Amino acid sequence: MYEHKDPPQRQQSRGGEGGTTAQTRTRRRSGSDTMGATMGPVLHWIHDVASVTLLKARRTLFQAAILFCVLVLLLWVSIFLYGSFYYSYMPTVSFSTPVHFYYNSDCDTSESSLCSFPTANISFMKNDKDQVMANGQPYRVSLDLEMPESPVNEHLGMFMVKMSCYTKGGKTVSSVGRSTMLHYRSSLLQTLSTLLFSPFLLTGMAEQKQLIEVELFSDYKTNAYQPSVGAVIEIQSKRVQIYSSQLRIHAYFTGIRYVLYNFPLTSAVIGVATNFAFLSVIVLFSYLQFIWGGIWPPDQVRVRVMMGDNTRIQQRREEARKRMERESSYKELAPQAIGSVNEASDFKGNDSVSEPSPKKPSEMPDAPGDDAADAKEEASHDSSHEEKDGSDVLNEGQLPAQGETALRQRPGPWMSL
Numbered sequence: 122m123y124e125h126k127d128p129p130q131r132q133q134s135r136g137g138e139g140g141t142t143a144q145t146r147t148r149r150r151s152g153s154d155t156m157g158a159t160m161g162p163v164l165h166w167i168h169d170v171a172s173v174t175l176l177k178a179r180r181t182l183f184q185a186a187i188l189f190c191v192l193v194l195l196l197w198v199s200i201f202l203y204g205s206f207y208y209s210y211m212p213t214v215s216f217s218t219p220v221h222f223y224y225n226s227d228c229d230t231s232e233s234s235l236c237s238f239p240t241a242n243i244s245f246m247k248n249d250k251d252q253v254m255a256n257g258q259p260y261r262v263s264l265d266l267e268m269p270e271s272p273v274n275e276h277l278g279m280f281m282v283k284m285s286c287y288t289k290g291g292k293t294v295s296s297v298g299r300s301t302m303l304h305y306r307s308s309l310l311q312t313l314s315t316l317l318f319s320p321f322l323l324t325g326m327a328e329q330k331q332l333i334e335v336e337l338f339s340d341y342k343t344n345a346y347q348p349s350v351g352a353v354i355e356i357q358s359k360r361v362q363i364y365s366s367q368l369r370i371h372a373y374f375t376g377i378r379y380v381l382y383n384f385p386l387t388s389a390v391i392g393v394a395t396n397f398a399f400l401s402v403i404v405l406f407s408y409l410q411f412i413w414g415g416i417w418p419p420d421q422v423r424v425r426v427m428m429g430d431n432t433r434i435q436q437r438r439e440e441a442r443k444r445m446e447r448e449s450s451y452k453e454l455a456p457q458a459i460g461s462v463n464e465a466s467d468f469k470g471n472d473s474v475s476e477p478s479p480k481k482p483s484e485m486p487d488a489p490g491d492d493a494a495d496a497k498e499e500a501s502h503d504s505s506h507e508e509k510d511g512s513d514v515l516n517e518g519q520l521p522a523q524g525e526t527a528l529r530q531r532p533g534p535w536m537s538l
Contacts, residue, residue: 191404199396203389211381212255212372218243220264220354220366234359243368244351245286256345259373262338264354266301267364270311270329274303280358284337286349294347298357301335330364340373 222239245253254260264282268274285296306314321327343349354368374382381388 195397195400195404196393198400199393202396203392206392207381211378212258213247213253213370214372214382216245216247216253216370218368220368222354222356222363222366236359238359239356239361239363241354241366242351243354245349245370246351252343252348252350253370254341254343254349255372256343256348258378259340259342259375260338261336261371261373262341263369263371264335264337265367265369266333266335267366268303268331268333269362269364270303270306270331271362273360274362277358277360278302280356280361282335282337283355283357284352285355286341286352288347289350292347294344294349295338295341297337299335299337301333303331303333 220241220243222241224235224239225237226235228236247253262284264284266282279300279302281298281300283296283298285293287293315322315329318327322329356363372378372382
């Protein structure tokens with residue numbers, strides 16, 4: 122059979138195209154791997170940053186909500202405190218009550234005069250519980266009389282108005298009398314006013330009357346020990362004619378009460394702001410006391426910790442015990458060393474024997490015993506004196522080292538070999 126074969130050039134071109142494609146794929150894979158290796162840490166970093174940012178935002182939002190609630194609470198408390206202060210400090214500004222006069226009418230008289238003076242009893246108690254007038258506060262007390270312009274009142278002239286204040290037991294604490302009369306109007310003025318206001322007079326919208334104001338007290342102060350609970354008003358005239366009357370009590374404020382009454386809005390703003398600032402300072406100091414334990418943050422102070430007496434005594438005892446054990450080991454090693462030296466000297470003869478001092482051999486066994494006795498004395502001394510400085514421990518700790526050094530440097534029989 123005939124097989125079709127590609128020419129060599131085409132096979133080479135195909136091989137070149139395949140190699141290029143493989144290289145391209147390899148490059149793409151390597152590029153994707155490099156991009157993945159590069160984007161992985163970036164994505165982790167973005168995730169961490171987003172988590173931290175979200176946590177900080179949540180914490181900040183929570184703190185802002187707490188701060189807002191605290192500020193609102195402080196504002197409401199400030200308003201409540203100012204309102205309570207205003208209600209308790211400010212007395213009743215004005216008080217008015219109608220005055221109903223009564224008189225006797227059982228007398229036999231042919232004239233138009235009354236049988237007695239018109240009299241009225243007024244109570245200064247509001248709701249039968251609270252006093253109208255505060256103790257020590259000055260008040261202006263006046264009586265308004267509505268009187269017709271009748272010929273009787275015109276010919277009446279002047280008359281007296283008397284007021285007597287009494288306590289709860291009925292005792293009179295103050296009394297005053299004032300005179301008053303109708304304002305004078307000539308006949309021509311009366312005629313002109315009648316003609317001018319005739320339409321209103323005919324329809325009942327106006328009346329021919331006068332309002333007379335009688336000031337009874339200009340600066341009345343009630344006593345705290347004998348407060349006034351009422352008053353008796355008497356008009357000393359039997360021919361007076363009155364439409365109606367009204368008793369008015371108005372407070373005359375001075376100082377802070379004057380400011381609170383005449384400038385209510387400004388006073389409210391200043392009072393609430395002052396309460397808010399005061400409460401804020403208290404809350405801030407409480408927060409600092411809870412967080413830091415005081416108003417100012419604690420300074421970073423380095424504290425040198427000293428060992429207690431019991432620890433120092435125990436340490437001294439332990440050092441003394443170690444020193445005694447070490448010296449007892451020296452006792453055990455000293456006879457063995459001497460015996461070995463004597464054997465060596467017997468073996469070599471007299472030439473190897475040196476001339477040691479007669480005191481040296483005796484010093485070797487005696488020294489450890491002396492050191493042990495000294496250690497015991499030092500241990501007892503340390504137990505009796507508990508408040509000794511730490512420098513003594515250091516000095517005592519150096520003594521065994523010095524004794525050991527002296528023992529090693531001490532010449533023996535073997536040193537002359």
